[in-house]
Amino acid sequence: MTLPADAIPSDDLRSLLQGARRPILLGVAGDSGSGKTTYTHGIRRLLGNDMVTSIPLDGYHREDRAQRRRSGRLPLDPANNHLDLVEEHLRALRAGKPVEVPVYNHQTGCFDAPQIVRPAPVVVIEGLHALYQHLLPQLDFALYVDTDRDVKWRWKFERDVSYRGHDPAELENEIQRREAAYKQWIDFQKTSADVVVKIHESDLGELAHQQYDGPVPDNCYHMEIVTAPVNLHLPALHLPMNLNAAMEADARPFMLAMVPSSYWGKRVNVTHIDGVTPIEAIQQLEEEIMALTGIARDLDSCLVSDEAQNSTMRLAQSLVAWPFLGKVRCLLSQWQHEDLG
C-alpha cells in the first residue's frame, strides 16, 4: 500500500506505539537453537525493553521432557502442541487483553506455573510453529530463521548440554531424529515470512576466492537477510564506513553485498554479510534507528546488554529490525488516517 507523504507520523515510534489502538504482533519461527531469540534481540534493543513482550511457544507443548522420552514423540510435531490455544491467545493479545501463558522450564524439563502476560506495544511470539497457517492472520509481521544444520546443531548442542541439562548421547540421538521432523513440520514456514535470515558458516575464503587467506574471526558467519521488496516510508538509513580502514595493514575482512533475487517464486532483495563489520559503522547505523524509535541513550536501564553481541550480528539484527519498524510505521499511519477520517 502506498501512503501519501503527509500520512507519515512525525513523532517517534515509541510515543506512537504507546498510544496505538492495539499491540503489534511479530511471529518468529525456526528450529530449536536456530537463533530466533538472538535475531529479534535487535528490535528489543532498538525500541527499548519496556516496549516488547516475548512469548515462547515452548510452554504450549503437550508433553514435558519425561513424557516425550516415554512416548517417543518430538516437540516439532504440531499435534504435540496446543496450537489451538496459541491461536486463542494471539487473538486476545491482539485485542490488548492479558493471557495466561503456559511456561516450559528448559532447566528442569517440566512445566512451571502459568504466567499472566499483559501485551506490551510489541508482542513477539517465538517458537517452532509461530508461522503456522491459522496463526498468520493474527500476525502483523513474520520472521523465519533458517540456520544451516551443522551450525544450528553446534549451537543447540553447546547450549542444551551446558544450560539445559541434556545428556550428550541422548541429545545426539534426538538431533538425528529431528532432521526429518524439521523438514516435515517446520521448514516450509519460511515461504510465508516477510523476512528470512539464513545463516551459513563463513564464506570469506570462497567469496574472496584465492585472495583471503587469513583466519576466519571468531563467531563469524555468512548471513543472508532475505526481504520482500517494500516501500518503507522510513528515512534513509546509512552505513557510514571509513574506507581508509580497508587499506591499512591490520584491515579486517568484511563483506556486504545486495542482490535482487528470487525466493520460492517471489521477488526478494537479499543482503549478504560476512566478516567483521566496522564498529563505528554499526554504532552510527544504530544511532539513526534510535532517532526514529525515540529510544534515548539515557534509557540505558531499558537497553539489553550488548556485550555478547558482535558487530556483524548487530548489523544483521538491524537489518531485521528495519523492515519491521517500516511495517510498524505503516500500520500506525494507517490507523491515524482512519481515526482522522
Ligand SMILES: Nc1ncnc2c1ncn2[C@@H]1O[C@H](COP(=O)(O)OP(=O)(O)OP(=O)(O)O)[C@@H](O)[C@H]1O
Ligand atoms: N550468530 C551467532 N553466533 C554465535 N552463537 C549464536 C549466534 N546466534 C545464536 N547463537 C547461539 O545459539 C544458541 C541458540 O540461539 P537462540 O537462543 O537465539 O535460539 P532459539 O532459536 O531462540 O532457540 P530455542 O527456540 O531452542 O530456545 C544460543 O546459545 C546462542 O548464543
Ligand SMILES: O=C(CO)[C@H](O)[C@H](O)COP(=O)(O)O
Ligand atoms: O524444540 C524445542 C524448542 O526450543 C525444544 O526441544 C523443546 O522446547 C523442548 O525443550 P527441551 O529439549 O529443553 O526439553
